[in-house]
Amino acid sequence: MENQTVQVSESNATETSTKVRDVIFISHATPEDNNFAIWLASRLQLLGYKVWIDKSRLLGGEKTWQEIDRVIRNDTIKFLLVYSNNICLPNSPGQLKDGIDKEISLAESVSKELDLKDHIIFLNLDDAKYNLFIGANRFNHIPFAESWAAGLRQLVQKLEKDAVEKMPDGYFDTTFRDWYSESYVAESKITSKKELYYTNWWQIPKLPEKLFLYQFNTNAEADELYKRNNIYPVGKVSNVLSTFDPDFSLEIEKDGLKWNVRPKNVFALSVNDILNGLQSTEFPTATDAENHLKRLLNRIFHEVIKSRGLFWETLASKNLAYFYTPKILPSSKIKFEYPHRKKRKFKTKNLIGRYLTLGQWHFAVSNKTILHPNVCFSLKSHLVFTHDGFKLWEDKAKSHTHRRKKGKNCFNETWRDLLISFLHGLKDDKGKITIRLNSQFTLELDAFTQMYWSDFGYMEPRDKNRQDILDVKDDDEIEENNEPDAA
Structure with a gap:
């Protein structure tokens, strides 16, 4: 008209x-x-x-x-x-x-x-x-x-x-x-004060010196070896496997017979060279090397979470949002202590809770690995819902509506505390978060995200009716498909 x-x-x-x-x-x-x-x-x-x-x-x-x-x-x-x-x-x-x-x-x-x-x-x-x-x-x-x-x-x-x-x-x-x-913004004025900020970057402090890429003639060969090599993390993109293990096994056993698969090419790449920009015009180019490194790190993240028994929900982006269940977190709570505080008081956060009469809510985390400016897992917070603490709601539209409803009253401090408590829940009985990457190297991750001191701060409004009203994106929109190769 x-x-x-x-x-x-x-x-x-x-x-x-x-x-x-x-x-x-x-x-x-x-x-x-x-x-x-x-x-x-x-x-x-x-x-x-x-x-x-x-x-x-x-x-x-x-x-x-x-x-x-x-x-x-x-x-x-x-x-x-x-x-x-x-x-x-x-x-x-x-x-x-x-x-x-x-x-x-x-x-x-x-x-x-x-x-x-x-x-x-x-x-x-x-x-x-x-x-x-x-x-x-x-x-x-x-x-x-x-x-x-x-x-x-x-x-x-x-x-x-x-x-x-x-x-x-x-x-x-x-x-x-x-x-x-x-x-609205006037309520959140910037002030001059020294303040500690926590990012959503979960730092990977150190990696092995070499990344090994095994390029096979067919995707089927790569698949077979990918399934059988489960001692250390392995990434897979098409017919190429990536690992930090210099003793990667090429042996296949089937129907009582054993044989070695001969790869088409094997590349031993310096991790530092990859991070600084690999100089190559043939496979693997700088982009190839970065993609394979990120895929392997995605897999490492998945293995850390999976080894702790967490469940996950597949988001619209095909990324995975991991959450605790009552079986591995019977009290539904995590207790932790922030560093650098004058009054060193412990904090306790619920990562699971009853939601109305509809079931239970769970705090969940997804990952997008980045290499610059730091090598880290870039974490994103989510809310997921289950009928009984285990079985996810089938109705995606219903989940979306209630994520917005429950999440709109969560402010920066709440999301920060939930994320830090989530990481603390991953610690083993020795109080560490570790994973073996090869026979000589164990990756140890901190239970805190990266933090930094600033000479400026701000007063966060406490109005419980406010939410991020300028956010146009759906909760599950993520730019990059970042799921691990297989669950």
Whole structure:
């Protein structure tokens, strides 16, 4: 549908004007749906649309009815209602809150008067019934309950189909951004103070000097040897196996017969040369060598976790999120102590817990190995859900919804403590995290991520209603497919 240029008469105006309607008006319940409304407004504005959201209401002030009336009558091309159970008065089914009732009534009136097609769109945020109030089922509903990102994609498709006009190239309305900065970011001012920060990098302090690559004629040969060499970690990419073991066995035994597989090529590469940029134009090139080293390190990470008995969930990216079960963590808790603290108090964190009446939640960790600027496992935190502490929920959409619901009240300190306690849970009965890489080398990992001191700090807000409202990505989106070769 083409943008409609219409002649409108404003009750408070003294003259009639012709104007292009290009504003997307967002109506929502305050304060219950503030987070979603802010997130949606920021996303649409970044996509180039002109958005109107009642900023005074978000801050707890009075509604500016004169401004709302003017925008809906004169400027609004799409009226978006955040349709949730919060739009009705408590314990009063069918009775809309006063502000929302007024806004949607005016939008309906303008829509009929000017014959604006699909002017009003409902964004179904929490699977609310389609008949919350009289006439609600007459409008288009776009589902956002399972995934905000998926709902946004469907909404944008509708806006593009209806040719809703965007702001001109080079023009960006900073009103919403400035308001967000003043209202939210101002609470997190940077201060001058010495503070210790923990990264999500789990450092690999040292590696063997040589990486060995065995290139075979066929993928089947590589597969057979990969399955049989389980003393030390082995990585696999196609027909190439990678290992730190100089005594890698090439023997295959089948049906009582033994024989050695002759590799097509064997390469002994200096790990330092790989990290500094291998000078080679033939296989293995610098990129080849880095990829094989990362694949082997991925496998090492998997073997460390697997040896402790953890379970894992396969994410949408095919990466694995590892979590503890009640069998290996009967108390559901890990006790640990932070270094460099004046008061050396132990902390205890639950990594497993009951979740509503639906089952149990688990803190989980996935890995993406990086070689620069440090060789380390770059860890990412997740929440997964099980029926009984072991069996994962089958409904991925349900898991996504509840990850967001439970995780939105977790702040930096919470995620940090959970991650550190997760690593402490990997320690053996000697208090160490180790894995043998060959007969002469044992890798020992710290139970803390890398840390650094800064001359600056910040005050983290403690508002439990806040969340990362500017995060557009789904929880499981990871740029690189990073799963180990086989479980």
